[in-house]
Ligand SMILES: Nc1ncnc2c1ncn2[C@@H]1O[C@H](COP(=O)(O)OP(=O)(O)OP(=O)(O)O)[C@@H](O)[C@H]1O
């Protein structure tokens with residue numbers, strides 16, 4: 186099975202062309218550093234609109250066969266920040282540990298880390314992970330949670346991810362059988 190990973194930037198201004206989407210690019214670059222397995226990004230740049238975000242998340246997992254979808258933006262308290270709600274609405278299970286760990290690690294960098302409501306969850310055979318919108322937050326957050334992602338994908342019947350040990354220390358409690 187080919188490995189497809191969704192990258193979703195939810196930003197009113199980046200999607201309108203006011204600024205370049207550096208955060209989506211940062212996700213792609215960091216995943217490229219982590220992964221040895223061949224993979225293909227499926228990229229979407231959309232406004233902070235809940236219905237649009239939900240449709241894109243569903244389509245990436247159910248139709249585009251993405252085993253992992255990483256979102257950026259729309260996790261804060263502002264009225265247009267609705268990515269966590271859209272994520273929760275399309276997931277069968279929520280994994281609160283992702284948000285808890287990312288907020289805790291992010292406090293080393295910014296006191297406003299607690300403003301992010303970022304979460305993660307499972308839809309079918311896919312995992313959705315929310316990251317904040319700021320480009321610099323991508324590496325700060327992804328490095329914290331990525332070590333648990335390959336095993337999470339193993340547990341939900343998604344493809345096996347081979348990763349570069351120089352870049353990320355992936356933890357799998359049970360070896361591949
Ligand atoms: N995808 C992105 N690419 C580049 N810079 C970004 C991106 N998202 C956010 N930023 C930067 O981080 C700042 C704060 O991000 P935040 O997510 O709060 O934006 P926002 O004010 O909600 O607006 P928008 O939804 O239009 O991005 C932005 O002003 C911008 O400078």
Ligand SMILES: Nc1nc2c(c(=O)[nH]1)N[C@H]1C(S)=C(S)[C@@H](COP(=O)(O)O)O[C@H]1N2
Nearest residue numbers: 258259260261291297298301317318322325
């Ligand atoms: N690691 C990290 N987490 C972070 C930040 C950051 O710069 N680095 N920014 C915070 C800020 S200022 C906000 S408002 C929230 C929500 O950001 P979002 O609405 O762009 O998703 O994420 C927070 N989490």
